[in-house]
Amino acid sequence: MKILICLGNVPDTTTKIKLVDGKPDLTNAQWVINPWDELALTRAMQLLEDSNNSVAKVDVATVGKISSEPTIRKALAIGADEAFRIDAEPTDAYFTAAQLAQVASNYDIIITGIENADYNGSSVGAMLAELLGFASVSAVSALNIEGSVVKLNREIDGGKEMLTVDTPVVLTVQKGIAIDPRIPAMRGIMMAKKKPLNVLAPVEAENLTEIIAFEMPAPKGSCKMVDPANVSQLVDLLRNEAKVI
Amino acid sequence: MNFELTEEQIMIRDAAREYAQREAIKDVLERDAKAEFPTHHVKALGELGFLGMMADPKYGGGGMDTVSYVLAIEEISKVDASLSVIMSVNNSLVVWGLEKFGTEAQKDKFLPPLCDGRQIGAFLLSEPEAGSDATHQHTTAEDKGDYYLLNGTKNWITNAHSASIYLVVAQTHPDLKHKGINAFIVDRNSPGISLGPHEDKMGMRSSDTHSVMFTDVKVPKENRIGEDGFGFSFAMKVLEGGRIGIASQALGLASGAYERALAYSKERKAFGTEIANHQAIAFKLADMAVKIENARNLCLKAAWLKDQHKPFGLYSAMAKQYAADIAMEVTTEAVQIHGGYGYVKEYHVERLMREAKLTQIYEGTSEVQKIVISRTILK
Numbered sequence: 001m002k003i004l005i006c007l008g009n010v011p012d013t014t015t016k017i018k019l020v021d022g023k024p025d026l027t028n029a030q031w032v033i034n035p036w037d038e039l040a041l042t043r044a045m046q047l048l049e050d051s052n053n054s055v056a057k058v059d060v061a062t063v064g065k066i067s068s069e070p071t072i073r074k075a076l077a078i079g080a081d082e083a084f085r086i087d088a089e090p091t092d093a094y095f096t097a098a099q100l101a102q103v104a105s106n107y108d109i110i111i112t113g114i115e116n117a118d119y120n121g122s123s124v125g126a127m128l129a130e131l132l133g134f135a136s137v138s139a140v141s142a143l144n145i146e147g148s149v150v151k152l153n154r155e156i157d158g159g160k161e162m163l164t165v166d167t168p169v170v171l172t173v174q175k176g177i178a179i180d181p182r183i184p185a186m187r188g189i190m191m192a193k194k195k196p197l198n199v200l201a202p203v204e205a206e207n208l209t210e211i212i213a214f215e216m217p218a219p220k221g222s223c224k225m226v227d228p229a230n231v232s233q234l235v236d237l238l239r240n241e242a243k244v245i
Numbered sequence: 246m247n248f249e250l251t252e253e254q255i256m257i258r259d260a261a262r263e264y265a266q267r268e269a270i271k272d273v274l275e276r277d278a279k280a281e282f283p284t285h286h287v288k289a290l291g292e293l294g295f296l297g298m299m300a301d302p303k304y305g306g307g308g309m310d311t312v313s314y315v316l317a318i319e320e321i322s323k324v325d326a327s328l329s330v331i332m333s334v335n336n337s338l339v340v341w342g343l344e345k346f347g348t349e350a351q352k353d354k355f356l357p358p359l360c361d362g363r364q365i366g367a368f369l370l371s372e373p374e375a376g377s378d379a380t381h382q383h384t385t386a387e388d389k390g391d392y393y394l395l396n397g398t399k400n401w402i403t404n405a406h407s408a409s410i411y412l413v414v415a416q417t418h419p420d421l422k423h424k425g426i427n428a429f430i431v432d433r434n435s436p437g438i439s440l441g442p443h444e445d446k447m448g449m450r451s452s453d454t455h456s457v458m459f460t461d462v463k464v465p466k467e468n469r470i471g472e473d474g475f476g477f478s479f480a481m482k483v484l485e486g487g488r489i490g491i492a493s494q495a496l497g498l499a500s501g502a503y504e505r506a507l508a509y510s511k512e513r514k515a516f517g518t519e520i521a522n523h524q525a526i527a528f529k530l531a532d533m534a535v536k537i538e539n540a541r542n543l544c545l546k547a548a549w550l551k552d553q554h555k556p557f558g559l560y561s562a563m564a565k566q567y568a569a570d571i572a573m574e575v576t577t578e579a580v581q582i583h584g585g586y587g588y589v590k591e592y593h594v595e596r597l598m599r600e601a602k603l604t605q606i607y608e609g610t611s612e613v614q615k616i617v618i619s620r621t622i623l624k
Contacts, residue, residue, distance in 0.1 A: 070252055073252060074256060075257070077256055183260050185293045185294045185303075186298060186308075186309060187294055189253055189256045189257060189307075190253070190308055192256075
């Protein structure tokens with residue numbers, strides 16, 4: 001059984017975003033593996049190391065320019081066997097899914113994080129499944145493989161749903177799939193540069209969405225302190241200024 | 246001249262940072278309070294390859310360069326200098342000393358478990374009456390034909406309790422003075438070894454420090470390192486490299502305290518604005534940043550020289566002296582910037598200040614570094 005993890009290359013989640021000329025300015029951002037994808041990779045590595053299943057290979061794929069290579073190299077250092085980089089900017093979900101489809105068709109389980117930490121589109125996984133004609137399961141919080149039986153948990157309102165699926169399948173995974181992302185070991189870092197990192201040309205695909213504008217959230221209003229003895233002032237402010245009563 | 250780090254060096258730095266900021270931080274305050282050895286962290290760092298980073302992969306090492314080592318020690322030290330001193334002693338004194346000067350049989354036998362964290366090592370040079378002046382070794386190693394007999398006391402031994410392997414320096418031929426000194430690989434469980442009480446230290450409280458007593462301890466002949474009388478040279482050469490580790494630790498203490506002070510100064514308000522907007526604080530931060538950058542450059546230069554197989558002793562001494570001294574200054578200023586909060590343990594900077602003090606003392610005091618530096622430049 002072969003697993004493919006689709007990796008997003010995203011700004012570190014602590015990056016302070018500024019808009020310059022109406023677009024997010026990411027020039028000083030640190031780029032990292034999308035956190036959900038990193039957890040997916042961690043789970044896949046655990047499965048690869050466990051001899052009670054048929055997982056034999058874990059590969060990674062990303063859509064990005066050469067600047068995304070340090071992130072994909074980290075995935076190889078963590079333990080992925082082989083990497084694919086489709087040499088294009090991931091401009092929208094459909095375009096990205098179409099690029100990933102060229103490598104994903106050979107795998108039994110394809111995993112994407114539930115969303116990318118940058119634009120939070122949450123669409124690539126489902127689109128990829130549709131393009132490949134594979135089954136798709138969303139919001140997976142646990143993945144176990146016994147022999148070649150794939151068992152999943154999904155978070156649903158007020159509880160969990162347990163299911164088994166046939167392969168090939170595309171999973172979008174969320175928190176719970178693994179606890180902490182794995183830190184690459186020295187040996188892995190050393191081996192990463194010898195592992196294959198295949199660069200593929202992008203296929204023709206259109207963008208189905210267009211970003212019209214970005215807007216920053218309104219800054220938090222300042223806090224007005226009211227003397228506890230002055231309840232009428234509080235009521236007045238709530239009624240006439242905040243207009244909530 | 247190239248100041249760019251390689252992709253691997255960046256990955257190692259980031260891996261160390263991730264471990265420190267995510268794992269070591271969790272119990273660092275508690276371990277400091279209880280003076281508790283970080284057993285689980287040592288095991289994890291061993292599994293990640295941080296305990297034998299520079300050793301040849303054929304002995305289970307990481308095969309990394311000294312520049313990567315500086316980067317990793319700085320990151321761990323920003324959070325936990327007790328953990329980084331365990332790393333430093335194991336990597337640059339024990340593993341490096343054995344790999345550089347041990348026989349093939351010694352390396353095959355002792356290095357693999359020291360590199361992957363199954364065992365850690367300790368380096369036993371200081372004595373109650375021989376600290377900075379290491380030529381006057383009172384511990385004796387009497388040649389008994391097919392073994393040596395060790396007697397004496399060693400002081401201030403990092404990892405004394407937790408280590409499985411000791412590298413011990415002792416006098417075999419007192420008439421030859423320092424040329425009669427030998428170094429030995431000693432099994433910590435050998436009969437005749439006993440430990441003094443756990444030292445109740447000001448800082449680095451999570452690393453275990455004891456005195457070690459040897460009473461008629463038999464050491465097999467094949468455990469001597471190098472030729473008869475090589476021990477003093479061995480110790481000096483090993484310490485030359487060890488200084489890079491402690492210099493990087495001092496650097497990490499300084500940069501860890503600075504990063505905390507910088508963040509705090511942008512949050513804490515006084516007189517209607519963040520305190521970073523007051524020149525008194527902004528200038529302190531500027532001074533700290535310059536000192537840290539200087540210390541980092543010295544550490545990396547010493548490491549680079551070592552990686553190029555060029556003489557590095559002058560630079561490792563400069564790096565150790567400068568980084569240790571500025572670590573004391575920068576951590577003290579970080580406490581000052583935090584005001585009252587800096588004086589309570591929750592904010593970490595007081596601990597970093599306590600720990601910085603030791604970097605001016607161990608593995609050669611700042612004064613000893615100045616002896617090394619002045620003797621070299623006056624040659």
